[in-house]
Amino acid sequence: MWHQLICLFAVAVGGGLGGLVRWGSMYVLQNLGFSEMVALMAINIAGCFFIGIAFLWLECSLRRDGSSRLSQISVTAKLINRDWWPKGDPTLPLALSTRLEMMYRVLAALLITGFCGGLTTFSTYSLLTARFASNHDWSSWGIHLLGTAVLGYLAVWLGMLCARPFVLR
């Protein structure tokens, strides 16, 4: 019960902070002369980069019982023998495993669900999609709609690559 309340609090803190950083970044980037589209794109892609870092770091550092979703990905099969990769460890004591799981939940709530979720937005993204379409600005529409999605995907991958050296063993 306490544990769930701590997670909920962590989400609220992370979400509030993420929302504030997004609002502040939009202000700063647009004052520097970037368009609303470019500013939003930069923030969403940065959030995807952060979630890649946070996800790989948390999964590999704290899911040491081999239950990580990453270990089931076939494309990473060639990485599975690297020393930083989480492996199923049957000798891991239950108490340690439970403690790691609780740490994982709280940190994931704070960093992934809270901060990254609050920082990035799908609603303003879709609103801009609709606005470009209603203005018949199809080049901006395409760059915005597909560019953000494709670069966001690549940013997740890049974030995971960058997080590798920092995984705790």
Added chain:
Amino acid sequence: MTESETIIFVILGGALGSVARYLTQALFSQQRKIPGWVVIGGVNFAGCLLIGLLTGSLEELPHMNGDVGALSGGTILWVSFCGGLTTFSTFSLDNFLLMHHHRGQFALNFFGSLVGGWGMVLIGLLVAQEIF
């Protein structure tokens, strides 16, 4: 709206939106075993509908350029609630994970969310213009 009032509304909206997303995820994904990407897609659609309703009810489209002097506290709260509720990062992470598991579900999530979110904004705009 003074600057500090704006900051409080932004933080409050982001926190409430994120908590709403977290609770929805806990209810549908963890308890009812609906796949996480479906739940996030649904939450994102809901946020798009909400921002469409807001935009349709205003005289002028709200630009999030920080020039919020003209915006009311309720508008700022609503926009930042939608921003906190919806997420692009988890959407991209889900795409990444699905790409390596289920190509079909990846395509559905990727294109479905892009087109669906756009559609939900349009529905929100139309409904708001009917009401207001």
